[in-house]
Amino acid sequence: MTQSGAAAFRRFDARSGEGNLDYRIRTLAACEGLEPKPAKCIPAEHLAKAPGISKLKPRIKVLLASDDPFVLEGIKSCLQNKHPFEIVGEAASGLEATAKTQKLKPDVVVMDIPVPSMNRLEGIRRLRETCPAVKVLVLTVRANREAIRQIVLTGAHAYVRKDASPAELMSAIELLRRGEVVFPPEVVEKFFADYVQSKGRSIKPRPQRISDRERQVLSLIVDGFSSKEIAPRLHISMRTVQKHREKIMEKLGVRKATELVKVAITRHLVHY
Numbered sequence: 001m002t003q004s005g006a007a008a009f010r011r012f013d014a015r016s017g018e019g020n021l022d023y024r025i026r027t028l029a030a031c032e033g034l035e036p037k038p039a040k041c042i043p044a045e046h047l048a049k050a051p052g053i054s055k056l057k058p059r060i061k062v063l064l065a066s067d068d069p070f071v072l073e074g075i076k077s078c079l080q081n082k083h084p085f086e087i088v089g090e091a092a093s094g095l096e097a098t099a100k101t102q103k104l105k106p107d108v109v110v111m112d113i114p115v116p117s118m119n120r121l122e123g124i125r126r127l128r129e130t131c132p133a134v135k136v137l138v139l140t141v142r143a144n145r146e147a148i149r150q151i152v153l154t155g156a157h158a159y160v161r162k163d164a165s166p167a168e169l170m171s172a173i174e175l176l177r178r179g180e181v182v183f184p185p186e187v188v189e190k191f192f193a194d195y196v197q198s199k200g201r202s203i204k205p206r207p208q209r210i211s212d213r214e215r216q217v218l219s220l221i222v223d224g225f226s227s228k229e230i231a232p233r234l235h236i237s238m239r240t241v242q243k244h245r246e247k248i249m250e251k252l253g254v255r256k257a258t259e260l261v262k263v264a265i266t267r268h269l270v271h272y
Contacts (some may be wrong), residue, residue: 057084065097066112078166092121128155135176158182217244
């Protein structure tokens with residue numbers, strides 16, 4: 001240190017004492033008793049308005065519906081822990097999807113349909129009738145012209161093929177949340193080609209057909225027999241009876257046994 005620097009340092013000590021070791025020790029001792037002040041929390045709405053910080057996307061609540069556990073896991077791996085998607089529930093059938101949609105209030109239902117059939121498409125139609133606010137995305141294999149027409153007529157809002165990339169699925173869900181309808185260009189072309197050819201006439205969907213075995217089960221249900229009693233009469237297991245019962249209820253759009261009996265009689269589905 002130069003002589004002028006040393007002189008200045010001594011003058012600093014003489015004026016305030018801040019250069020003294022004793023002063024520094026007393027200052028540290030005084031500071032030790034102070035409580036640190038908690039950091040201020042900035043509300044999210046203020047943070048979003050700050051310059052250079054983009055607003056976070058609102059979360060999209062998604063319900064997954066598929067009777068194939070491998071498909072469910074595949075969809076979950078695409079959406080889980082990825083903002084803004086939140087998986088709120090899973091369903092293994094159309095009936096369960098409708099019930100959980102009423103309870104969980106998702107924004108979008110992703111419904112897996114391995115092969116577009118009247119039975120599965122009827123599940124979508126019932127879901128749309130029961131929960132008109134929810135958006136329905138149909139995930140299926142490459143469908144033919146008739147299957148596409150049926151998917152559109154159910155009221156589904158989007159159609160995504162199973163060979164689509166995770167990015168395409170996520171993009172379709174986000175577009176649905178914004179109120180858009182998502183169908184591939186070739187699907188739209190096929191549908192409107194049919195529409196033009198039919199001169200704009202609306203074609204009503206075919207009614208659900210109950211198989212002969214299901215009709216036998218339904219007849220015994222109407223007669224008051226339980227699943228345990230029906231099984232030996234038809235030489236099938238009770239589990240098979242239960243499956244037939246679920247299929248019949250799904251086709252007829254009912255959720256209670258009393259409703260099932262009433263619909264069966266009023267529609268003349270069984271001799272009574």
